[in-house]
Amino acid sequence: MTGSGPWQLDATGAQAIIALAAARSTDIPIDYEHQTLMAERNGLPAPAAGWIDPRSLEWRADGLYGQVAWTAAASAAIDADSYRYLSPVFPYDAETGAVLDLLHVALTNTPAIDTAITELAAARAGRGASEATPPKENTVDREKLIAKLGLAAEATDEQIDTALAALKASAADAAAFRTALGAKDDAKPAEAVAALKASSATAPADMSQYVPKDVYEETTQQLAALKANSNTAELDALIKEGLEDGRIPGKKTADWLRTQGIAACKAHLDGAPSIAALKTTQTQGKAPEGAETKGDDKLTETELAVCKGMDISPEAYRKANPVPAA
Structure with missing residues (x-):
């Protein structure tokens, strides 16, 4: 909340805030220049500078403390002394000034509360409280600043303020990028990228992620052989089933289907009717009356059904399955 204080926080109030924070499932964010509050108005993103573990909050004689995990960009900005203070955002009792909760925190150089308890150096380095340095008096030509910021x-x-915050965040990101690449502080972005390419080009490959070519080829051949054997076994099973239920009229058709492959065999079986008469010999081995004679190229009803099921012409079928000699 906005306001000029004074604000009050004692051990009792701190314990209430600690309990509220511990009940939440998310960490307490730290942003840049309170951009979280301004994002809806200015439409700019509000990147995190760090996160406070709500379960680490504890009350000490001089205030409320918590453990912070800084982002790389924020850490670089703090090391470069680009940011020095923390500014908390909290609701409070308008009459008593008692702080009621801790919503989020911002990195800033112009905190609203006493700088003696917001300086970053001690919190970041884990040292004892350090004496705050009063801000220097600076005068800036407003028109020149606006022009520089575009x-x-x-x-x-x-x-x-928003443009300055974005500029600071970009500078911090660039510094963190240079640090990660091991580039010099004054290195230009192109030089940093060149350093990254050079390091990746000289980095040895992790050979544990690869296998010798001979091993790969042998494995590929074995897999192909297994697949071929599996296909052959499946085709044999389909042909056997078709012979048994009459959808394949005889050995000649079976041999021909075997040369056509699994897909053609399945298509034939799906379209051909199961003819029970082909399972037994109803004429005791004698040719039925009106049966085809030697050399007759006419197809039986069963063979015509096969042609229809396989979508082939009678001529093509007879060519692949000639009438056997007597």
């Missing part, structure tokens, strides 16, 4: 001449103070 803003319109009528830019508001809020727009200027």
